[in-house]
Amino acid sequence: MTDNGWYAKGDLVAVLTTQPLDRCLDYAAPEGGCPEGAFVEVPLGPRKVLGVVWGPGAGDFDRARVRSIDRVLDVPPMQAELREFLGRCADYTLTPMASMLRMATRAPGLTDAPSMRWVYRRGEGKPERMTDARRRVLATLEEYGGLAFTMSELSATAGVTNSVIKGLVKQGVVVEEATPRDLPYPRLDHERAGLPLSEAQAAAAAALRAAGKRGAYGTTLLKGVTGSGKTEVYLEAVAECLAAGRQALVLLPEIALTGEFLSRVERRFGARPAEWHSGVTMTERRRCWKMIAEGGAELVVGARSALFLPFRDLGLIVVDEEHDSSYKQEDIVFYNARDMAVLRASLCDAQVVLASATPSLESWANAEAGKYTRLELGARFGAAEMPDMRAIDLRGEKIPSGRWISGELQRAVEARIAQGEQSLLFLNRRGYAPVTVCRACGHQIGCDHCDARMVEHRFQKRLVCHQCGETKPMPEVCPKCEVEGRLAPVGPGVERLAEEVVSLFPEARVAVLSSDLFGSARALKEKIAEIAGGGADIVIGTQLVAKGHNFPLLTLVGVIDADLGLQGTDLRAAERTFQLVRQVAGRAGRTADRQGVALLQSHQPDHPVIRAILSGDEEGFWRAEAEQRRVVGMPPYGRLAGIILSSPEIAEVFDFGTELARRDGPLREVGAQVFGPAPAPIARVRGRHRLRLLVKAAKGVALQGALTRWIAQLRVPNNLRLSVDIDPQSFW
Numbered sequence: 001m002t003d004n005g006w007y008a009k010g011d012l013v014a015v016l017t018t019q020p021l022d023r024c025l026d027y028a029a030p031e032g033g034c035p036e037g038a039f040v041e042v043p044l045g046p047r048k049v050l051g052v053v054w055g056p057g058a059g060d061f062d063r064a065r066v067r068s069i070d071r072v073l074d075v076p077p078m079q080a081e082l083r084e085f086l087g088r089c090a091d092y093t094l095t096p097m098a099s100m101l102r103m104a105t106r107a108p109g110l111t112d113a114p115s116m117r118w119v120y121r122r123g124e125g126k127p128e129r130m131t132d133a134r135r136r137v138l139a140t141l142e143e144y145g146g147l148a149f150t151m152s153e154l155s156a157t158a159g160v161t162n163s164v165i166k167g168l169v170k171q172g173v174v175v176e177e178a179t180p181r182d183l184p185y186p187r188l189d190h191e192r193a194g195l196p197l198s199e200a201q202a203a204a205a206a207a208l209r210a211a212g213k214r215g216a217y218g219t220t221l222l223k224g225v226t227g228s229g230k231t232e233v234y235l236e237a238v239a240e241c242l243a244a245g246r247q248a249l250v251l252l253p254e255i256a257l258t259g260e261f262l263s264r265v266e267r268r269f270g271a272r273p274a275e276w277h278s279g280v281t282m283t284e285r286r287r288c289w290k291m292i293a294e295g296g297a298e299l300v301v302g303a304r305s306a307l308f309l310p311f312r313d314l315g316l317i318v319v320d321e322e323h324d325s326s327y328k329q330e331d332i333v334f335y336n337a338r339d340m341a342v343l344r345a346s347l348c349d350a351q352v353v354l355a356s357a358t359p360s361l362e363s364w365a366n367a368e369a370g371k372y373t374r375l376e377l378g379a380r381f382g383a384a385e386m387p388d389m390r391a392i393d394l395r396g397e398k399i400p401s402g403r404w405i406s407g408e409l410q411r412a413v414e415a416r417i418a419q420g421e422q423s424l425l426f427l428n429r430r431g432y433a434p435v436t437v438c439r440a441c442g443h444q445i446g447c448d449h450c451d452a453r454m455v456e457h458r459f460q461k462r463l464v465c466h467q468c469g470e471t472k473p474m475p476e477v478c479p480k481c482e483v484e485g486r487l488a489p490v491g492p493g494v495e496r497l498a499e500e501v502v503s504l505f506p507e508a509r510v511a512v513l514s515s516d517l518f519g520s521a522r523a524l525k526e527k528i529a530e531i532a533g534g535g536a537d538i539v540i541g542t543q544l545v546a547k548g549h550n551f552p553l554l555t556l557v558g559v560i561d562a563d564l565g566l567q568g569t570d571l572r573a574a575e576r577t578f579q580l581v582r583q584v585a586g587r588a589g590r591t592a593d594r595q596g597v598a599l600l601q602s603h604q605p606d607h608p609v610i611r612a613i614l615s616g617d618e619e620g621f622w623r624a625e626a627e628q629r630r631v632v633g634m635p636p637y638g639r640l641a642g643i644i645l646s647s648p649e650i651a652e653v654f655d656f657g658t659e660l661a662r663r664d665g666p667l668r669e670v671g672a673q674v675f676g677p678a679p680a681p682i683a684r685v686r687g688r689h690r691l692r693l694l695v696k697a698a699k700g701v702a703l704q705g706a707l708t709r710w711i712a713q714l715r716v717p718n719n720l721r722l723s724v725d726i727d728p729q730s731f732w
C-alpha cells in the first residue's frame with residue numbers, strides 16, 4: 001500500500017464482507033488498483049458478494065489461491081471514520097462486524113452500475129375522462145409533493161396497472177422522463193432568516209452556533225418543555241453546520257413525525273432534506289445513501305439506522321426526543337442510537353444535540369457530571385409554562401363497571417366541547433381490551449406461541465398477540481370449557497374507551513390515534529393534520545400522541561390511568577411514567593391565550609412519581625431517582641448487560657443457562673456478578689422458550705471483554721439463540 005491508502009494491482013488486501021464470517025478475507029487488488037475503504041464485489045465460493053477494503057491483507061493464506069477483487073463499485077470509498085465507528089460499535093455491542101457492515105450498506109442496488117431510468121411525475125394536463133384508477137395515480141403524485149416515481153413504484157403505490165399510467169402519459173397528464181438514477185438533493189439555503197426567536201431561544205441558539213463553529217466534538221443536552229421551541233433552536237445549529245460546508249443528521253423517534261418536520265425544514269431552508277426511514281421507497285433509499293456518500297445531501301432526517309450512513313463530512317447529529325425508547329434497537333444488533341450518536345460524533349469531530357422535554361436519566365447525569373453542556377429553554381415560546389396539573393383520586397370515585405372516565409373528567413370534557421376546544425384522553429393500551437376472560441370457567445385467552453394474553457382488537461375483529469403479532473378470530477365458545485357466549489372483555493384499551501366516550505358525549509366528534517388503526521404512516525399523518533385543523537372534539541390516543549404532534553386547539557388532557565406504567569418491575573418504570581405523563585400533559589394548552597389543564601386519574605395520587613409529575617419539580621425527581629440508582633449501583637451509576645437465551649427446547653435452554661451462570665469466572669475476575677438464569681417475563685415467544693441472565697458490574701469496568709471470554713467458554717447449540725444486550729432498556 002502507498003502512503004495515501006492506495007493498493008496497486010495484485011496487492012494483498014483484507015476485505016470485510018456482509019457474509020457471516022468472523023474475519024476479513026484476503027483478496028488481490030484488481031486491475032487499476034483500489035483505495036482503502038473501497039466498496040467492492042468479490043467472489044466467495046460460487047457467489048459474488050459485497051465487501052469493503054478494510055486494510056492490508058493478513059497474508060496467512062496460500063498466496064496462489066488468493067482470488068482477485070471482481071470490481072470496485074462506483075461509489076466513494078468508506079471513510080476511515082465510518083470504519084472506525086463500525087468497529088467501535090461492534091466492540092461495544094458485541095456484534096459481529098459482518099452485521100455492522102450490513103447495517104451500513106442497507107441500500108438496494110449498490111452493486112448496480114449507474115444508469116438512466118424512466119421516471120414519472122405530474123404534468124400539466126387534465127385527463128380526458130376521470131376514472132377511479134386515474135384519480136388514484138394523481139392523488140399519489142400529489143401526496144408525495146412532486147417526487148418522481150418509477151413505473152413499478154407508481155403502479156404499486158396507486159394500486160393501478162401500468163397501462164393506466166401509460167394512458168395518462170399519452171394525454172400529457174403524467175410526464176415520462178429519463179434521469180440519472182440518483183440525483184443530488186436541492187441545496188438548502190442556510191442564510192435564510194429563521195423564525196423570530198425568544199430571548200431564551202436566541203441565547204441557546206447562539207451557544208449551539210458557537211459550539212458548532214469550533215469544529216470539534218461536543219454534546220449538548222437541550223432541555224425545554226413541550227412548545228418551548230427546541231426545534232427552531234437546533235435548526236440554528238443545523239444552519240451553522242451547513243454554513244461550514246458540513247453535513248447534518250436529525251434523528252426522529254417516529255416516522256409519523258417526519259412529515260411535519262420536513263415542512264419545517266423547507267420553511268427554514270427553502271428545500272426539503274433527504275429522508276431515511278422505512279417509509280421511503282427503495283429508489284429513494286439508494287439515492288439517499290449515494291448522495292450522502294458523495295456530498296449531494298446536506299441534511300438527512302431519519303430513523304435510528306441513519307446513523308450508519310456513509311456521510312462524507314458529518315458535522316452535527318441532533319437526537320430529537322432523546323429519551324424515547326425507540327432509539328434502542330433490540331433485534332439482531334442491540335444498540336442505542338442516542339449513545340452511538342455520541343460515539344460517532346466523537347470520531348468525526350461533530351456536535352451532538354440531545355433534545356428533550358424530559359431527558360433520560362443517563363443524559364441528565366452526564367450533564368450533571370459536566371460531560372455534556374446543558375442548555376435550558378424555560379418558559380414556552382409566547383405562552384405560559386406547563387398546564388395546570390391535578391390528580392383525580394379514583395379511590396373516592398364511584399365509576400360504574402366497564403367505565404373508566406370519572407365524573408370530574410367528564411365535566412371537564414363537556415366544558416371544552418362547549419367552548420369549541422379539544423380534549424385528549426390518554427390511555428397507553430392499544431386494542432379494545434387487554435384481557436378476554438371466560439365468565440364460566442375463568443380461562444383467559446392466551447397466545448398459542450407465547451406466554452402472553454391475546455388482546456382483543458374489535459376494529460380488526462381479531463384477537464392479537466402483542467408479542468409475536470399472531471392473530472385469530474374471536475372465538476364463539478371458550479377454548480377451555482367450551483361454554484358458549486360467556487367470553488367477556490376485561491379492562492380498557494383505546495377502542496373500548498372510544499365506545500365509552502361516544503356514549504358519554506354522543507354529539508362530539510371523536511378520533512382515535514393508535515398506531516395499529518392506520519394502514520400507513522401517510523394515513524396516520526393525514527389524520528393528525530385533520531385533528532390539528534379542528535377535525536375532532538375528543539382525541540383518544542396511545543403513546544403515539546406524546547411524540548411532538550402539535551394540536552393548537554387542545555386545552556385539556558385527561559390521563560385515564562396514570563398508574564399504568566408504575567406497575568412494572570422495570571428499572572425505568574418510574575422514569576418512563578414520569579416522562580410519558582409529562583409529555584402527554586404538555587400537549588395541553590399550547591396556545592398563547594389559553595391555560596391548559598391536565599387531569600391525572602390515579603389510585604395512588606400520593607405515589608412519589610405522581611407527586612413529582614404534579615408538582616413539576618423535575619430536578620427534584622431526577623435527583624431522587626439518581627440517588628436511588630446510585631445506592632444500588634444501577635445505570636447510569638453501574639453497568640448492566642442482559643443475556644437472552646431462547647430455544648424451542650425448554651430443557652436445552654435451562655441447561656445452557658445454568659451452565660453459563662455456573663462458569664462465571666471471567667465475570668468475577670472483573671468484579672461483575674451474574675444473576676439468573678430466570679425465565680424471561682415473557683417466557684415463551686413464537687414457540688421459543690426464553691431465559692434471561694443479568695450481568696451487573698461497577699461503572700468503568702471493561703465489561704465487554706469479560707462477557708466475550710465468559711460466553712466463549714461454551715459452544716452454543718444450533719437450536720439455541722444467544723443475544724447480548726449491553727445497557728438493556730427493557731427486560732422482557
Ligand SMILES: [Zn+2]
Pocket residue numbers: 438439440441442443478479480481482483
Ligand atoms: Zn370457559
Ligand SMILES: [Zn+2]
Pocket residue numbers: 447448449450452465466467468469470685686
Ligand atoms: Zn404470541
